[in-house]
Amino acid sequence: MQRILSIQxxxxxxxxxxxxxxxxxxxxxxxxxxxxxxxRAGLSQVVVTNPGVRAQVEAVGEETAVEIVGTVIANGAAxxxxxxxxxxxxxxxxPAEPPPFDLFRPQLGATLPTQLDHASLSLRHATRASALRLxxxxxxxxxxxxxxxxxxxxxxxxxxxxSTESGANVFALDYFGRPAFLAQSPxxxxxxxxxxxxxxxxxxxxxxxxxxETGRHLAQYTSLDAELGFVEDHRDVMAVLTRxxxxxxxxxxxxxxxxxxxxxxxxxxxxxxxxxxxxEPDLAxxxxxxxxxxxxxxxxxDFVFVTGYPMAKRPFYTHPDPSRPGYTNGFDLxxxxxxxxxxxxxxxxxxxxxxxxxxxxxxxAPYESYVEAFRHGMPPHGGFAIGLERFxxxxxxxxxxxEVTAFPRDRHRLTP
Amino acid sequence: MQRILSIQxxxxxxxxxxxxxxxxxxxxxxxxxxxxxxxRAGLSQVVVTNPGVRAQVEAVGEETAVEIVGTVIANGAAxxxxxxxxxxxxxxxxPAEPPPFDLFRPQLGATLPTQLDHASLSLRHATRASALRLxxxxxxxxxxxxxxxxxxxxxxxxxxxxSTESGANVFALDYFGRPAFLAQSPxxxxxxxxxxxxxxxxxxxxxxxxxxETGRHLAQYTSLDAELGFVEDHRDVMAVLTRxxxxxxxxxxxxxxxxxxxxxxxxxxxxxxxxxxxxEPDLAxxxxxxxxxxxxxxxxxDFVFVTGYPMAKRPFYTHPDPSRPGYTNGFDLxxxxxxxxxxxxxxxxxxxxxxxxxxxxxxxAPYESYVEAFRHGMPPHGGFAIGLERFxxxxxxxxxxxEVTAFPRDRHRLTP
Numbered sequence: 031m032q033r034i035l036s037i038q039x040x041x042x043x044x045x046x047x048x049x050x051x052x053x054x055x056x057x058x059x060x061x062x063x064x065x066x067x068x069x070r071a072g073l074s075q076v077v078v079t080n081p082g083v084r085a086q087v088e089a090v091g092e093e094t095a096v097e098i099v100g101t102v103i104a105n106g107a108a109x110x111x112x113x114x115x116x117x118x119x120x121x122x123x124x125p126a127e128p129p130p131f132d133l134f135r136p137q138l139g140a141t142l143p144t145q146l147d148h149a150s151l152s153l154r155h156a157t158r159a160s161a162l163r164l165x166x167x168x169x170x171x172x173x174x175x176x177x178x179x180x181x182x183x184x185x186x187x188x189x190x191x192x193s194t195e196s197g198a199n200v201f202a203l204d205y206f207g208r209p210a211f212l213a214q215s216p217x218x219x220x221x222x223x224x225x226x227x228x229x230x231x232x233x234x235x236x237x238x239x240x241x242x243e244t245g246r247h248l249a250q251y252t253s254l255d256a257e258l259g260f261v262e263d264h265r266d267v268m269a270v271l272t273r274x275x276x277x278x279x280x281x282x283x284x285x286x287x288x289x290x291x292x293x294x295x296x297x298x299x300x301x302x303x304x305x306x307x308x309x310e311p312d313l314a315x316x317x318x319x320x321x322x323x324x325x326x327x328x329x330x331x332d333f334v335f336v337t338g339y340p341m342a343k344r345p346f347y348t349h350p351d352p353s354r355p356g357y358t359n360g361f362d363l364x365x366x367x368x369x370x371x372x373x374x375x376x377x378x379x380x381x382x383x384x385x386x387x388x389x390x391x392x393x394x395a396p397y398e399s400y401v402e403a404f405r406h407g408m409p410p411h412g413g414f415a416i417g418l419e420r421f422x423x424x425x426x427x428x429x430x431x432x433e434v435t436a437f438p439r440d441r442h443r444l445t446p
Numbered sequence: 447m448q449r450i451l452s453i454q455x456x457x458x459x460x461x462x463x464x465x466x467x468x469x470x471x472x473x474x475x476x477x478x479x480x481x482x483x484x485x486r487a488g489l490s491q492v493v494v495t496n497p498g499v500r501a502q503v504e505a506v507g508e509e510t511a512v513e514i515v516g517t518v519i520a521n522g523a524a525x526x527x528x529x530x531x532x533x534x535x536x537x538x539x540x541p542a543e544p545p546p547f548d549l550f551r552p553q554l555g556a557t558l559p560t561q562l563d564h565a566s567l568s569l570r571h572a573t574r575a576s577a578l579r580l581x582x583x584x585x586x587x588x589x590x591x592x593x594x595x596x597x598x599x600x601x602x603x604x605x606x607x608x609s610t611e612s613g614a615n616v617f618a619l620d621y622f623g624r625p626a627f628l629a630q631s632p633x634x635x636x637x638x639x640x641x642x643x644x645x646x647x648x649x650x651x652x653x654x655x656x657x658x659e660t661g662r663h664l665a666q667y668t669s670l671d672a673e674l675g676f677v678e679d680h681r682d683v684m685a686v687l688t689r690x691x692x693x694x695x696x697x698x699x700x701x702x703x704x705x706x707x708x709x710x711x712x713x714x715x716x717x718x719x720x721x722x723x724x725x726e727p728d729l730a731x732x733x734x735x736x737x738x739x740x741x742x743x744x745x746x747x748d749f750v751f752v753t754g755y756p757m758a759k760r761p762f763y764t765h766p767d768p769s770r771p772g773y774t775n776g777f778d779l780x781x782x783x784x785x786x787x788x789x790x791x792x793x794x795x796x797x798x799x800x801x802x803x804x805x806x807x808x809x810x811a812p813y814e815s816y817v818e819a820f821r822h823g824m825p826p827h828g829g830f831a832i833g834l835e836r837f838x839x840x841x842x843x844x845x846x847x848x849e850v851t852a853f854p855r856d857r858h859r860l861t862p
Contacts, residue, residue, distance in 0.1 A: 033676065050676045052641075052823055070596060070644040095675075095825040122676070123794045126823035150638045150819035159642055166599040173586075180486060183582040185668045185834070187853045188604070188651050189617070189628075191860045201605070203628070204618050205665075206655065206857050212605075212619070219853060222566045222862070225468075226575055228486040234650060235604050239622065249621075252601045260449065260466045260511075260538070378539045399862030403566035407468055407542035409511040418601070437603045437635060441622050444607045446638070446815030 031099065037071040039112045042102045049074055049098040049114065050122065052154070053090055055134040063087050065119070066134070067098060075113040076100060086119050093126035093133065093151070142432060149437055149446050161434040164282050165252075165422045169233055171281035172254045172416070175274045181229040181256065186219035188212060188235065192396035199239045201249075212237035215415060217347070218400040220257040221376060224411045225403050231256040233418075241441065245430035246368065246420060249439040257413030264349070264359040264375040267412040268294070268335060271363060271373060274416075275333060284425050287332040293325050294335035297357065312343045315368075322367025337361040339374075346386040349375035349412070359412070365424045373414025380404040447515065453487040455528045458518045465490055465514040465530065466538065468570070469506055471550040479503050481535070482550070483514060491529040492516060502535050509542035509549065509567070558848060565853055565862050577850040580698050581668075581838045585649055587697035588670045588832070591690045597645040597672065602635035604628060604651065608812035615655045617665075628653035631831060633763070634816040636673040637792060640827045641819050647672040649834075657857065661846035662784065662836055665855040673829030680765070680775040680791040683828040684710070684751060687779060687789060690832075691749060700841050703748040709741050710751035713773065728759045731784075738783025753777040755790075762802040765791035765828070775828070781840045789830025796820040 031048045039047070051069030063078040065087050076098055078084050090096065100117030129151050131140040138145055138155050145152035152158055173183065189205060190213045201212040216232050223230040236253040256274070261267060272292055279286045295303065301310055303324045304317035313321070313336065325334035338357040341350060349359045360374030377383055383401045387394055394401065422434040432438040437446055447464045455463070467485030479494040481503050492514055494500050506512065516533030545567050547556040554561055554571050561568035568574055589599065605621060606629045617628040632648050639646045652669040672690070677683060688708055695702045711719065717726055719740045720733035729737070729752065741750035754773040757766060767773045776790030793799055799817045803810055810817065838850040848854040853862055 050825065093823040095823045122825045123820075123823065124796065127821045129822055147815075148818065150641055150815075151822055153639070153642045162600065162642075163598060165601075169599060170589075170593070177586070182579055183585060184578065184852055185581075185651065187666055187855050189653070189666060189855055189860065202620050205860055208860065210860055223569070223852065225566055226569045226578075235601065237605070250603060250605060380540065399563075399566075402564065402862070404539075405543045406545055406567055407509040407511045407539065409466065409538045436600060436639065439603050439605055444605065444621055444624065444626055446818070 035071040036067070036069050036074040036110075039074060039102050039110065039114070043104050043112060044102065046099065046101050047114065051096065053092050053094045053096055053126070055092060056087060058088060065117070067096065073109060075108045076117050077113050077115045078117060080116070083117060083119055090119070090121055090125045091128050093129055093154070095122040096120065097122055142430060146432060146438060146443065147446075153436060158433070161422055161426055161428065162436060164284070164425065165418055165434065167281040168278040168421060169254065169418060171277040172274055173231070173233065175277035176229070176231045176256055179229065179270065179273070181231045181258070182227040184220070184223050184230045184232050185234065186213075186216045186232060188237070199241070201237050201239050214238055215253060216255050220255055220413060221347070221408075221411065222400070222403040224257050224259040225406070225408055228260060229258045243441055246423070247440070248419060248431055248435060249441065251431070251435075252418040254416040254418055255413065257411060259409040259411040261375065261410050261412050263410070264337065264361055264373070264412055267373055267375065267414060268361060271371060271414050275363070278421065282425055286425070287326060287330050289329050289331035289333075292333045292335055292363070293329040293331050294337055295321070296338045297336055297340065298338070300336045311340050318364050318369060319367035322364050325364070332366050334364050335361050336364065344374070346390050346392070347376045347383070349377050363414075365421065368420065368424055370420055370424065371414050371416045373412065375410065375412035378404065378408045378410050451487040452483070452485050452490040452526075455490060455518050455526065455530070459520050459528060460518065462515065462517050463530065467512065469508050469510045469512055469542070471508060472503060474504065481533075483512065489525060491524045492533050493529050493531045494533060496532070499533060499535055506535070506537055506541045507544050509545055509570070511538040512536065513538055558846060562848060562854060562859065563862075569852060574849070577838055577842055577844065578852060580700070580841065581834055581850065583697040584694040584837060585670065585834060587693040588690055589647070589649065591693035592645070592647045592672055595645065595686065595689070597647045597674070598643040600636070600639050600646045600648050601650065602629075602632045602648060604653070615657070617653050617655050630654055631669060632671050636671055636829060637763070637824075637827065638816070638819040640673050640675040641822070641824055644676060645674045659857055662839070663856070664835060664847055664851060665857065667847070667851075668834040670832040670834055671829065673827060675825040675827040677791065677826050677828050679826070680753065680777055680789070680828050683789055683791065683830060684777060687787060687830050691779070694837065695841075698841055702841070703742060703746050705745050705747035705749075708749045708751055708779070709745040709747050710753055711737070712754045713752055713756065714754070716752045727756050734780050734785060735783040738780050741780070748782050750780050751777050752780065760790070762806050762808070763792045763799070765793050781837065784836065784840055786836055786840065787830050787832045789828065791826065791828035794820065794824045794826050
C-alpha cells in the first residue's frame with residue numbers, strides 16, 4: 031500500500047491507508063488512546079482502542095518514527111475532520127529517547143542556547159521549521175523574480191586570495207600551505223560576471239568573523255546577491271530590488287505594509303528624521319529604527335530606502351554621486367527599522383578604481399585580477415545583497431537571527 | 447528611448463531603437479563598416495557609413511561597452527535578417543584595452559591556464575558563457591524537480607568542528623582562535639534535517655583539499671545534495687535521482703542517450719564487465735569508462751547505476767545490504783563513464799552509528815552533535831550528491847571541469 035500524507039486523509043474516507051511520520055503527541059485516556067502523528071504535511075489523529083496496540087503506543091515515546099496502517103473515518107471533532115481508526119503501528123528504526131524539551135507545545139519552552147545545542151530536535155518544532163520553510167519560499171521568489179528579468183545564476187569562489195570588503199572580520203585559511211581567506215561577499219565576482227551575462231545573481235554563504243555577538247550578526251549567513259549592468263544609476267538597481275523584495279514578501283504569505291513604491295530618503299534627510307547630528311557618517315541602529323517608524327507612519331511602508339550614503343562609510347568600489355560631492359550612489363533598504371539590504375551603483379572605469387584605491391592608501395596588487403575586468407569594457411552597473419536570515423527574522427518578528435537559522439555560527443558556536 | 451535586446455530587433459523593423467552591449471567585432475571595409483554588438487541575448491549587426499561615426503568605431507576596440515541608437519531595417523543577408531543603420535554610437539565607461547585573445551572566433555585560441563588567468567574575459571566567449579548558462583539551467587531543474595516532490599531547500603554551515611567525509615583532504619581554518627574545517631559535504635546536516643522536513647536539498651559549495659590535479663577534481667565545487675526519509679531502501683533514492691537527472695538533462699537541451707529506466711548493475715557485476723579482478727574494492731577510472739561503454743552499448747544509456755559498493759570503500763554512515771554481508775546499499779551513478787553522483791541508504795539507528803564508528807576505530811566524541819539526531823526517531827533514509835561542474839563537463843564534452851567553472855580553485859590556483 032502506497033504511503034499517503036496527513037493532508038490527503040480527507041480524500042480517503044472509508045479506505046485503508048498507510049501513514050508514516052513521527053509520534054507528535056500521545057493522549058492516553060482510560061478507554062481510548064490518541065496518537066498524533068506528524069509528517070511533512072501536517073498532523074493526523076490516530077485512535078487506538080485495541081489493548082495490544084495501546085501497549086505499543088504506550089511504549090513508543092514522542093518523536094519515534096512510525097508507520098500506521100488503519101481506516102480513515104470522518105469525525106467533525108477531529109483536527110481536519112478526519113481520523114484513523116483500528117490502526118496497526120510499526121516502529122521505523124528504534125523508539126526515540128525522550129526529547130530534552132516538548133515539541134508539541136505551541137511555543138518551545140527551552141532557552142535559545144538550549145534550542146541551538148539540540149538543533150536536531152528544536153528545528154522539528156512548528157515555529158522553527160516554518161521559519162526555514164519561509165526562508166526557502168523567499169529564496170525561490172528571489173530567484174524566480176530575477177529569472178524573469180533575464181538574470182543568470184552563478185556560483186563563485188568562497189576561498190579567496192585577499193579580503194574583499196575590508197581587512198577586518200575575515201577568516202584566515204591554510205590553502206595548500208598558502209594564506210587565503212573566506213569570502214565576505216561575492217562582490218568582485220558578480221561585478222566581473224556583469225561583463226559576461228549583464229545580469230547575475232548568486233545565493234550562497236558569506237563569512238564574517240564578527241567579533242561582537244548581537245541578535246542580527248552571524249559568522250556565516252546566506253547572502254542573496256544580484257548585480258546588473260547597463261544601468262543609468264542606482265535607481266535602476268533599486269527598481270529591481272523593489273520587485274525582488276515584493277516577490278519575496280508575497281511568497282512568504284506574511285502581512286507586510288507595502289507601499290506601491292518604497293519611500294526613499296537621502297542620507298542627509300534620514301539623519302534629520304532620526305534626530306541625529308548632521309555630521310554623523312553612518313546610521314546607528316537607533317536611527318534606523320526611527321526611520322523605519324517614520325516610513326510606516328508617513329508612507330504606510332515597512333520598507334524604506336536610504337540613499338546617498340557618505341563616501342567615508344561605503345566600500346571603495348561605490349560610485350560617487352556626480353551631483354553631490356562626498357556622497358555616493360550607495361543605498362540601504364531598511365525593513366521594519368533594520369538594515370536588510372546594502373546596494374548601490376559601482377565604479378565601472380579602470381582609472382576610477384586606481385584612484386579610489388590610491389585615495390584609501392591601498393595597493394592595487396591584491397586587487398589586480400579583480401580590476402582587470404574594468405580594463406576591458408564594463409558598463410555602468412550596480413547591485414545589492416539581501417541577508418536571508420535577517421529578512422526572515424524581521425518577517426516573523428524573531429528577535430534574534432539565530433531563531434531562524436538552521437545551525438547558526440557565531441564567535442561561541444561551532445556546533446552542531 | 448527604452449533599450450531593447452538584439453533578439454527583439456525583428457519586431458522593430460522601420461523604427462528607431464536603442465541597443466547596448468559590447469563591441470564583439472568590427473569589419474572595416476572601404477565604403478562601409480560593420481559593427482557587431484553583443485548583448486545578453488545575442489548579436490546585432492550595425493552598419494556604419496557616416497564618416498564621423500566610422501572614426502568613432504575605428505577608435506573603440508573590441509569589448510568596449512557601447513550604446514547604439516539607430517534604425518532597424520530588414521536585410522536577408524544580415525544575421526537574424528535585420529540590421530541597424532544610421533547609428534549613433536556612445537561609449538559607456540571607457541574604451542576597452544585589446545583583449546589578450548580574440549573573443550569573436552568560434553573557439554578560444556588561448557591555452558586553458560591563460561583562459562583561467564583572464565577569466566573576466568575568457569568567460570565572455572560563447573563557449574564558456576554557454577556552459578555556465580547550462581549549469582544554471584541544470585541547477586534550476588534540480589530544484590524544480592525536487593520542489594515538485596515536496597523537498598525543502600536548506601542552507602547549512604560550511605564551517606564545521608570536525609571533518610565529515612574523512613580526515614584527509616580537509617581545509618583547516620582559524621575560527622576565533624579555535625581549529626575548524628571547511629565542510630566537505632552537507633552530509634550530516636541534510637540527514638539531521640530529514641528529521642525535520644523528511645525531504646531536503648541544498649545547492650552549495652563544498653571544499654576538498656585535493657592534493658592531485660586532475661581534469662575532474664576541484665578544491666571547491668557546487669554540490670547538488672538531496673536527502674529523503676521514509677524510504678524502503680536505496681532504490682527509492684535512485685528513483686528520485688533518476689527523475690532529477692532526467693529533468694537536468696531536459697533543461698540542458700543537450701543530446702543524451704536516456705533509457706526509460708537507467709540500467710543498474712551490482713558492484714560485483716560491474717567488476718566483471720570492466721574485466722577487473724573480483725577482489726577489487728573500488729572502481730578505477732578505466733573501469734568506470736568500460737562500464738559506461740557497456741551501458742551505452744547494451745542499454746542505449748549514457749547513465750548507469752553501480753549498486754552495492756563494498757563496505758570497505760564507503761563512508762561509515764552507509765547502510766549495509768542486509769542480504770549480502772560486506773556490501774552496502776550505496777551506489778554511484780556514472781555519466782558517460784565518469785562517476786557523477788554518489789548516494790545510498792544511510793544508517794538510521796543510533797546503535798548502528800556507535801557500532802560503525804567503533805568498527806572503524808573512530809571515537810564518538812567528534813560526532814556527538816551529529817548522532818544526537820538518531821537518538822530521537824530517524825526514519826530509514828538516503829540521499830545523493832551530484833557534482834554540478836562534472837555534470838556540465840560530461841554534458842558539453844569538456845575534458846576538464848575547469849573549462850565549465852567560472853573561477854576554479856585547485857592546488858595551484860587561488861585567483862582570480
